[in-house]
Amino acid sequence: MRYAQRLSHIEPFHVMRILEAAQQMQAAGLNVIHLEVGEPDFPTPQPIVEAGLKALAEGKTLYTGACGIPQLREAIARFYQTRFNVIVDPARIIVTPGASGALQLILALLVDQDSEVLLTDPGYPCNRHLVSLLGGTSVNVPVGADTRFQLLAPHIEQHWHDKTVAALVASPANPTGTVLEPTEIKALAQACNARGGALIVDEIYQGLVYGRPHETALALGEDLFVVNSFSKYFQMTGWRLGWLVSPPEHVAALEKLAQNLFLAPPTAAQWAALAAFEPATLAIIEARRQELDNRRQCLQGALAQLGFGIPATPQGAFYLWADAGHLGRPAAHFCEDLLAAQAVAVTPGDDFGSQINFLRFAYTQPTHILEEACNRIHNYLISG
């Protein structure tokens, strides 16, 4: 039996090897510090859990429509209005099984065999793989500190070819935590639309921003696609719920795809998510956002003292993208050795593209643990 060609395009995540080794060390009784995992250490806020409990107790266990319950689509639209002052027709909002589902939907709409999609290098690796899953080719545009590791309109001009169908950007971005300015997104959308293509903006980390206002690309008009998630800001990772906002004319086609790909998003999670926008929940996650900001400042300062460069100040998500060039060897080797010697797990840049001298630190641990991690890194560096 022969595998489909797409399998050969999917590189294994290096972080999986790190994670496996870390788990073996934990099983052997070692106290491993995890800075490699892209998941907040906070449980889902209690009002959301309680809404989920209520939904289950009421027997909300049957299928919903493929685009989700109208109540949730309307609640998301109201949130766009109250938080961002942007009017979004609920009919444009498609609730999906995680942001993974939303990304798959929009790529399935656009990507043909040999279609090209512009992505950033560094960038979230699953995006590349989803493009190749659909028969397309991801063009991983190298982006550096000069553009805060973001793809901008001039990149579109340079890399857009006959077969290009879309560009996918993220704000805040993984692994860099940098944010696109509204003017930059506007220029990106114009550049894509002028070429008959689409701009997809990943806003999965929306809300997790520090020292800047809450923003959405939807404020800039209807001619772009926005992917979002209840996982990160609302801390509902395990519920597998996200959404896609589409220009109105493409909703019918996306609904058809959703019916065939997923049938429907999980039911109780949808009813639970209605509580995500309540004042009590928003107060909880605002406090957590401030806590993440404290961690960010703590870790960024400590890493700088250890000689790591942070060439673009992260303004969102919960990652630091740190230049480890001063170590004089590939970051992946450093990650393996650091874990073995000091039980600190970090993700090597290799997982996000070609910047193999970089590391991604996730500040998904309390400040005192981040400090302990940096002490261990210090011990490792002076002993090396």
Place this chain on the structure above:
Amino acid sequence: MRYAQRLSHIEPFHVMRILEAAQQMQAAGLNVIHLEVGEPDFPTPQPIVEAGLKALAEGKTLYTGACGIPQLREAIARFYQTRFNVIVDPARIIVTPGASGALQLILALLVDQDSEVLLTDPGYPCNRHLVSLLGGTSVNVPVGADTRFQLLAPHIEQHWHDKTVAALVASPANPTGTVLEPTEIKALAQACNARGGALIVDEIYQGLVYGRPHETALALGEDLFVVNSFSKYFQMTGWRLGWLVSPPEHVAALEKLAQNLFLAPPTAAQWAALAAFEPATLAIIEARRQELDNRRQCLQGALAQLGFGIPATPQGAFYLWADAGHLGRPAAHFCEDLLAAQAVAVTPGDDFGSQINFLRFAYTQPTHILEEACNRIHNYLISG
């Protein structure tokens, strides 16, 4: 902006038009009888709901591994042993977001651009669409009453070509409710494997069988893929949880795909599903299975009296595949007129392939409503 070619291969479901019209009639106050929906009318059994409540209350809201929690993979393996007397290594079991996720996984493993997959006509329409989503071509093999609408080894010999990579069969099947005999599955697997391809057996309706033993294709060896679901037999539709059983050597590749496609199946649903195999739950669903059997006999008898042919006796699922040739016009027209005149919603054969003189009746309503539906059909026929 141009859509990907796959969009043109996805026909709209006729039943969606029926459903929409039915909902409008309901909104106008009419008492519509739904025999078109492929979802049991039973809520999730209470022990499963309670396990879900407990999981949420305990804060089980974070991501799990891509293949699901070990506890659930082990519980599914134990169920194969206790119910079917088949040993399945838990490592071969990949928990997925619904059976949709399992089908997508296995097809993504096998289907390249222009690969062919043998399916049945009639068959579940999403399967065709998933194949074309991945760039492949579904070969919809016409199957008739002579093989109980099932694909058998001689069909493989006849329709397998250079580009064929797999055959997908279902037992019990949708829309026909017919079951494959173990000898037939064995011959199918041998025919596929001899050609370097794979046999995929959809056991989504496993357990919902009438007058015959519980069976699994896994009893026949490791050289096939089995797709299953918690939706139908365990009545967990809205939880979106299924699983895939693979030959051991392909699990690593499937896990890689699952990481990229879904990240992970929903967490609380996995913990809830552990209660699916408890004696209290199995007692509830056994009573419901008997109720479905009563409905099947009631509806089959009534439809026969109304002149509908049931050329292959259904032994599973909750569907009757009825020949409406005596009406002298396409079943789709009949469905629209029947709904308008008598408020009974049925799915036309068109949705499942080329047998457009057939109807699919879902017996997902209590017996007295099935009787009322048949009275209405009678009234419609005598008035027409």
